[in-house]
Amino acid sequence: MPVAFRVYSEFAELIKFPKMNKTKINSKDFAKRMGAYSHGYKVEICDSVLVFTTGQIALDKEGNVLYPDDPAKQAEFVYESLQKILNEAGASLDDVVKTMVFVTDMDDFSKISEVRNKYFKNAEPVSTLVEVKKLVKEGCRVEIEVIAAYKK
Numbered sequence: 001m002p003v004a005f006r007v008y009s010e011f012a013e014l015i016k017f018p019k020m021n022k023t024k025i026n027s028k029d030f031a032k033r034m035g036a037y038s039h040g041y042k043v044e045i046c047d048s049v050l051v052f053t054t055g056q057i058a059l060d061k062e063g064n065v066l067y068p069d070d071p072a073k074q075a076e077f078v079y080e081s082l083q084k085i086l087n088e089a090g091a092s093l094d095d096v097v098k099t100m101v102f103v104t105d106m107d108d109f110s111k112i113s114e115v116r117n118k119y120f121k122n123a124e125p126v127s128t129l130v131e132v133k134k135l136v137k138e139g140c141r142v143e144i145e146v147i148a149a150y151k152k
Helices: 003-015 071-088 106-119
Strands: 020-025 040-045 048-053 096-103 126-131 142-151
Touching: 040 071, 048 071, 071 106, 071 142, 096 106
Parallel strands: 096 126
Antiparallel strands: 020 040, 040 048, 048 142, 096 142
């Protein structure tokens, strides 16, 4: 057994880290994944649940980009996708505590923000918005990931 793992195991036993369960979330409603990743993870720790999503983009089931010239419609599609992932984990957009938005053009901010505000009117999560040169699929103008938290 590697020394680092043995030390961690002894430390965890000493301070009695709580048990943790991780569950992958991979919806068949989405396009085929483009690599070794999951759409999300549900992490249960004691009486709390955290849900982490991968960045979502506007793709149909065949992997084609939707609404390439409309960042607001792309954002709408992405928030609906995020809602599906969260629902599979027993959460909703109202449980989101952190969101990270990537855009290819900061001038799209107001259009995307209007959609965002509709979906997060109750949650008001902490947020980060970053402009990037491009996203994984040509034509995608917005990518969004979230972290949600709720009690069992």
